[in-house]
Amino acid sequence: MDAIQVQDLRKEFKAYSSRSGLKGAFRDLFTRNYKIVPAVNDISFQVKQGEMVGYIGENGAGKSTTIKMLTGILTPTSGKIIVNGMNPHKERERFVQTIGVVFGQRSQLWWDIAVQESFRLLKKVYKVSDADYNDHMDHVIKTLDIEPLLDKPVRKLSLGQRMRCELAAALIHNPPLLFLDEPTIGLDVLVKLKIRDFLKEINEKYNTTILLTTHDLTDIEALCERVIMLDEGNIIYDGALKSLKEHWAEGKEIQFEFLERAELSRLEELTSGLQVKWDLDEKNQVFTALTGDDEESVSQVIARTVAGYKVKDVKINEPSTEEIIRNIYERGMA
Amino acid sequence: MDKYLEMIRIRFLMMLAYRTNYYTGILIYSINIGAYYFLWNAIYGGKSDIEGLTAVQMTTYVAVAWMARAFYFNNIDREMAMEIKEGKVAVELIRPYSYLGMKTMQGLGEGIFRLFFFSMPGMIIVAFIFPMEFSADGLTWLLFAVSIFLSFLINTQLNLLTGITTFFLYNNAGLIRAKRVIIDLFSGLLLPISFFPGWAQGVMQYLPFQGISYIPSMIFTGSFSMEEAYSGLLMQFVWVIVLCLPIQVLWVIAKKQLIIQGG
Numbered sequence: 041m042d043a044i045q046v047q048d049l050r051k052e053f054k055a056y057s058s059r060s061g062l063k064g065a066f067r068d069l070f071t072r073n074y075k076i077v078p079a080v081n082d083i084s085f086q087v088k089q090g091e092m093v094g095y096i097g098e099n100g101a102g103k104s105t106t107i108k109m110l111t112g113i114l115t116p117t118s119g120k121i122i123v124n125g126m127n128p129h130k131e132r133e134r135f136v137q138t139i140g141v142v143f144g145q146r147s148q149l150w151w152d153i154a155v156q157e158s159f160r161l162l163k164k165v166y167k168v169s170d171a172d173y174n175d176h177m178d179h180v181i182k183t184l185d186i187e188p189l190l191d192k193p194v195r196k197l198s199l200g201q202r203m204r205c206e207l208a209a210a211l212i213h214n215p216p217l218l219f220l221d222e223p224t225i226g227l228d229v230l231v232k233l234k235i236r237d238f239l240k241e242i243n244e245k246y247n248t249t250i251l252l253t254t255h256d257l258t259d260i261e262a263l264c265e266r267v268i269m270l271d272e273g274n275i276i277y278d279g280a281l282k283s284l285k286e287h288w289a290e291g292k293e294i295q296f297e298f299l300e301r302a303e304l305s306r307l308e309e310l311t312s313g314l315q316v317k318w319d320l321d322e323k324n325q326v327f328t329a330l331t332g333d334d335e336e337s338v339s340q341v342i343a344r345t346v347a348g349y350k351v352k353d354v355k356i357n358e359p360s361t362e363e364i365i366r367n368i369y370e371r372g373m374a
Numbered sequence: 375m376d377k378y379l380e381m382i383r384i385r386f387l388m389m390l391a392y393r394t395n396y397y398t399g400i401l402i403y404s405i406n407i408g409a410y411y412f413l414w415n416a417i418y419g420g421k422s423d424i425e426g427l428t429a430v431q432m433t434t435y436v437a438v439a440w441m442a443r444a445f446y447f448n449n450i451d452r453e454m455a456m457e458i459k460e461g462k463v464a465v466e467l468i469r470p471y472s473y474l475g476m477k478t479m480q481g482l483g484e485g486i487f488r489l490f491f492f493s494m495p496g497m498i499i500v501a502f503i504f505p506m507e508f509s510a511d512g513l514t515w516l517l518f519a520v521s522i523f524l525s526f527l528i529n530t531q532l533n534l535l536t537g538i539t540t541f542f543l544y545n546n547a548g549l550i551r552a553k554r555v556i557i558d559l560f561s562g563l564l565l566p567i568s569f570f571p572g573w574a575q576g577v578m579q580y581l582p583f584q585g586i587s588y589i590p591s592m593i594f595t596g597s598f599s600m601e602e603a604y605s606g607l608l609m610q611f612v613w614v615i616v617l618c619l620p621i622q623v624l625w626v627i628a629k630k631q632l633i634i635q636g637g
Binding site for chain 2: 108111112113114115132133134136137139141143146147148150152153157160161164165166167193
């Protein structure tokens with residue numbers, strides 16, 4: 041069974057615009073100009089139980105709006121959503137029992153009281169039995185290493201500490217589906233790694249479906265095999281992360297360090313006629329050649345460059361996911 | 375039900391987390407009662423009674439009205455406005471409980487806390503300083519208890535209504551303040567309803583406000599006959615039922631056109 045089924049989902053917002061000047065401000069008191077802006081534009085996709093899906097897009101692409109509709113917070117303008125076999129908005133109270141949500145930008149723990157009191161309340165709210173709670177949460181608390189934080193009020197925690205507690209709080213009822221809206225925003229590398237490992241573990245152990253939005257593509261690379269990419273409310277890519285790379289990676293990046301002083305213009309001259317773009321990092325004296333799609337060009341560029349200068353070091357890099365995605369945004373999918 | 379009781383407990387903990395608020399609260403209430411005591415003494419100026427209330431009954435009325443206020447008063451309208459404005463309401467909506475029900479419980483938790491740790495000690499202190507008259511009749515106390523519980527419900531419902539309007543107005547600080555002043559004035563907290571001019575009393579009979587403070591205070595001071603007390607309770611009860619309707623309607627509309635502010 042699919043954990044998430046979305047069909048022609050659409051959400052429109054009214055965007056008000058103010059008229060200019062004092063006269064305009066007075067007119068705004070009576071009638072206001074607005075236009076209807078679709079934040080999510082007739083999208084459809086399915087997610088299978090146990091999948092980890094990265095949901096990415098620029099700011100304002102409609103990611104958060106989609107998540108809010110999937111979690112039953114917002115009512116869609118039109119379209120059909122079935123999550124865990126239910127309509128999120130219609131059966132909200134029963135439905136939210138089966139999902140866990142982490143919003144990276146807002147806390148779900150009670151600010152003024154100790155973390156364990158929040159946990160205790162959530163345990164009651166989700167009607168988790170003592171046995172289930174102890175069995176499941178002991179493990180979660182140990183893995184996320186939050187034992188020493190439990191008796192501290194949330195406002196005294198650092199961001200990384202709080203985020204780990206938030207994640208634990210979202211998992212108290214061990215939901216089969218987890219929504220994470222920018223869970224690693226502003227976190228240091230160690231905490232990020234810990235959270236990623238933990239997510240992988242619960243996915244393996246409980247076959248938990250995870251839908252993740254983030255701007256940090258390393259999160260996606262580490263966790264998700266599938267990505268859905270959104271742009272201006274439309275899905276522009278839905279498929280494996282690997283084939284996204286294969287499809288969009290154009291050429292390779294070759295880094296040269298030379299034993300002697302090299303000139304950018306001279307390098308360009310050497311490789312003229314090839315599909316290549318040179319760049320210079322002034323500080324480290326590292327020259328970077330970005331080759332074209334042509335498979336021959338890598339060897340060609342290296343051969344000609346080596347013939348011209350004595351080389352100290354050569355590195356060949358795949359373009360990073362980040363570059364690929366930047367490419368897609370800049371040029372559009374079409 | 376378990377979760378709602380737990381919420382009351384959490385609210386207790388939250389109140390205890392900020393002790394300064396608690397102490398200054400007692401101080402402010404004592405000052406208010408003191409000020410009204412002297413004001414009313416000056417107004418009575420030796421007269422034995424005004425509008426059927428003796429000076430001692432009046433002092434008791436003022437003290438009880440303020441102490442009852444500690445129980446029924448809460449800031450859930452302002453809290454809701456803040457949660458809606460900051461988009462925190464999103465987090466509330468992903469939980470398997472009724473948002474309005476939880477808010478009511480938070481208000482109740484706050485009310486019970488203040489009743490025991492605030493009104494009662496405050497009342498004892500005030501009773502030493504100002505002459506007051508407490509009824510020895512158990513029935514009066516029972517009716518009073520029922521009455522302030524209904525006060526709490528009416529006041530909380532009005533708060534919920536005001537809070538929900540944030541969904542439509544986005545910024546309703548002015549409305550919240552206006553509501554507060556109207557309740558303080560029309561509920562009989564500052565001035566017993568029987569002191570208002572006849573036409574105003576007539577209008578207020580058709581409003582829910584006197585159910586908040588006037589009725590419980592009059593019951594407690596023994597200024598109501600039994601019959602008046604029962605019809606007062608009935609009126610409070612009817613208002614509790616009637617107010618459910620606009621809350622439900624507004625809530626359904628609000629959820630439909632909800633916009634989560636701030637991403």
